[in-house]
Amino acid sequence: xxxxxxxxxxxxxxxxxxxxxxxxxxxxxxxxxxxxxxxxxxxxxxxxxxxxxxxxxxxxxxxxxxxxxxxxxxxxxxxxxxxxxxxxxxxxxxxxxxxxxxxxxxxxxxxxxxxxxxxxxxxxxxxxxxxxxxxxxxxxxxxxxxxxxxxxxxxxxxxxxxxxxxxxxxxxxxxxxxxxxxxxxxxxxxxxxxxxxxxxxxxxxxxxxxxxxxxxxxxxxxxxxxxxxxxxxxxxxxxxxxxxxxxxxxxxxxxxxxxxxxxxxxxxxxxxxxxxxxxxxxxxxxxxxxxxx
Amino acid sequence: xxxxxxxxxxxxxxxxxxxxxxxxxxxxxxxxxxxxxxxxxxxxxxxxxxxxxxxxxxxxxxxxxxxxxxxxxxxxxxxxxxxxxxxxxxxxxxxxxxxxxxxxxxxxxxxxxxxxxxxxxxxxxxxxxxxxxxxxxxxxxxxxxxxxxxxxxxxxxxxxxxxxxxxxxxxxxxxxxxxxxxxxxxxxxxxxxxxxxxxxxxxxxxxxxxxxxxxxxxxxxxxxxxxxxxxxxxxxxxxxxxxxxxxxxxx
Numbered sequence: 001x002x003x004x005x006x007x008x009x010x011x012x013x014x015x016x017x018x019x020x021x022x023x024x025x026x027x028x029x030x031x032x033x034x035x036x037x038x039x040x041x042x043x044x045x046x047x048x049x050x051x052x053x054x055x056x057x058x059x060x061x062x063x064x065x066x067x068x069x070x071x072x073x074x075x076x077x078x079x080x081x082x083x084x085x086x087x088x089x090x091x092x093x094x095x096x097x098x099x100x101x102x103x104x105x106x107x108x109x110x111x112x113x114x115x116x117x118x119x120x121x122x123x124x125x126x127x128x129x130x131x132x133x134x135x136x137x138x139x140x141x142x143x144x145x146x147x148x149x150x151x152x153x154x155x156x157x158x159x160x161x162x163x164x165x166x167x168x169x170x171x172x173x174x175x176x177x178x179x180x181x182x183x184x185x186x187x188x189x190x191x192x193x194x195x196x197x198x199x200x201x202x203x204x205x206x207x208x209x210x211x212x213x214x215x216x217x218x219x220x221x222x223x224x225x226x227x228x229x230x231x232x233x234x235x236x237x238x239x240x241x242x243x244x245x246x247x248x249x250x251x252x253x254x255x256x257x258x259x260x261x262x263x264x265x266x267x268x269x270x271x272x273x274x275x276x277x278x279x280x281x282x283x284x285x286x287x288x289x290x291x292x293x
Numbered sequence: 294x295x296x297x298x299x300x301x302x303x304x305x306x307x308x309x310x311x312x313x314x315x316x317x318x319x320x321x322x323x324x325x326x327x328x329x330x331x332x333x334x335x336x337x338x339x340x341x342x343x344x345x346x347x348x349x350x351x352x353x354x355x356x357x358x359x360x361x362x363x364x365x366x367x368x369x370x371x372x373x374x375x376x377x378x379x380x381x382x383x384x385x386x387x388x389x390x391x392x393x394x395x396x397x398x399x400x401x402x403x404x405x406x407x408x409x410x411x412x413x414x415x416x417x418x419x420x421x422x423x424x425x426x427x428x429x430x431x432x433x434x435x436x437x438x439x440x441x442x443x444x445x446x447x448x449x450x451x452x453x454x455x456x457x458x459x460x461x462x463x464x465x466x467x468x469x470x471x472x473x474x475x476x477x478x479x480x481x482x483x484x485x486x487x488x489x490x491x492x493x494x495x496x497x498x499x500x501x502x503x504x505x506x507x508x509x510x511x512x513x514x515x516x517x518x519x520x521x522x523x524x525x526x527x528x529x530x531x532x533x534x535x536x537x538x539x540x541x542x543x544x
Contacts, residue, residue, distance in 0.1 A: 173387075175383065182347060182376055183404070184377030185373075185405060186373050
């Protein structure tokens with residue numbers, strides 16, 4: 001009889017644990033699923049209409065027939081500012097990571113990693129405010145421009161690129177470095193053309209992650225790239241971009257602009273999803289290739 | 294005994310403050326195979342890594358004494374140039390995983406100079422032939438290096454080292470990760486290579502030393518105990534420690 005009690009208790013306990021963990025899984029999945037669902041439900045029809053990605057944003061309007069097309073300039077602006085930021089952060093981040101992990105200057109490597117970790121934790125709005133503050137004092141002409149926007153975004157991207165590149169370089173076995181050195185290949189050639197090439201899928205993954213993070217950031221752009229609904233004219237002017245368009249239109253009193261915000265949300269979401277899947281495939285490919293040794 | 298190619302003169306090598314080998318002096322003869330034997334941790338790998346300045350690539354290491362290549366102290370030369378003249382094969386096959394067979398063998402040529410395509414082709418074929426691998430890979434020279442078996446990968450690493458046209462080839466336990474058949478192939482190869490190169494091979498396997506080496510050095514606790522013609526060392530060891538080791542009383 002006692003034996004049976006214990007058995008029943010154990011079974012009950014294991015069932016409770018199973019239910020609890022199941023509930024936690026739902027709690028984790030719910031936000032993602034509901035975001036994706038809502039975006040499709042409210043933004044789907046808007047996103048997939050002709051010219052949504054190629055025209056300027058609409059004026060506010062609340063009649064049924066008013067137009068809901070137009071995130072063209074925001075897509076264009078996001079591409080330009082993120083492209084510029086990648087142009088700054090990828091070389092700087094990759095070279096800093098190479099220095100930290102390949103050239104073992106005492107303590108400096110750890111200092112670079114630590115700095116990158118701290119920078120990752122700095123709220124992104126502070127990056128924007130800081131850069132705006134600096135330029136307002138020293139070069140107010142371009143305080144609100146693509147230049148400062150790109151700087152603010154690269155401040156967010158650099159630590160991500162540094163950390164993922166360091167990680168990717170660490171995956172390359174030390175025997176590869178020794179093999180290169182023993183052939184009389186100079187350190188910089190071995191690093192750039194053998195070690196870095198071997199870690200390229202990992203580095204590319206990091207770059208994509210950083211790009212996606214930057215593409216979705218509104219806070220650092222509030223003070224730097226600013227807000228516009230117009231097509232790009234000059235790097236030294238403020239520009240349109242997706243996150244701030246979503247931020248502005250989502251709070252709009254006009255129903256057509258709110259719809260556009262949903263369409264833009266869905267567009268960003270799909271973009272990030274695609275890049276995520278691609279980067280995961282790349283990691284997988286790298287693992288397979290590295291598994292050969 | 295052939296003239297000396299590589300002369301180690303009162304060499305002491307440190308990891309941090311700990312000396313892994315102490316006051317080692319040894320003269321490796323030209324165009325011959327010299328083996329270094331001894332129990333684990335006796336410093337044989339450290340010694341061989343000092344011969345092409347690989348020891349110093351590990352952080353906080355230090356070397357005292359001299360290593361003379363044709364009477365030039367390699368510690369006074371540029372380490373990169375030293376390693377082009379003194380090649381090395383490691384314990385585990387370490388081909389460049391991202392490269393094809395062809396690109397592995399031609400790595401030293403391509404990265405260290407700008408040779409013509411024909412020159413590179415010729416050198417790749419020659420090195421693969423020397424490493425007794427050509428016949429097995431000539432049909433798939435552009436296949437990934439990792440598609441080869443372990444023993445083939447090790448011969449690929451030998452070909453890769455030979456393509457740099459070294460004068461001396463160092464081998465740090467080149468067969469320890471291989472099966473007996475692959476080991477036999479590498480041993481045959483070692484015997485052939487000594488007609489052109491000076492070879493120094495570290496092995497924990499006494500039988501292997503007896504099979505391939507013309508000269509053998511026995512090391513114990515970081516010191517060189519005895520160095521001489523292999524036959525003499527195995528049959529009439531001068532030192533009682535050597536005798537104890539080769540008769541299997543310890544190690």
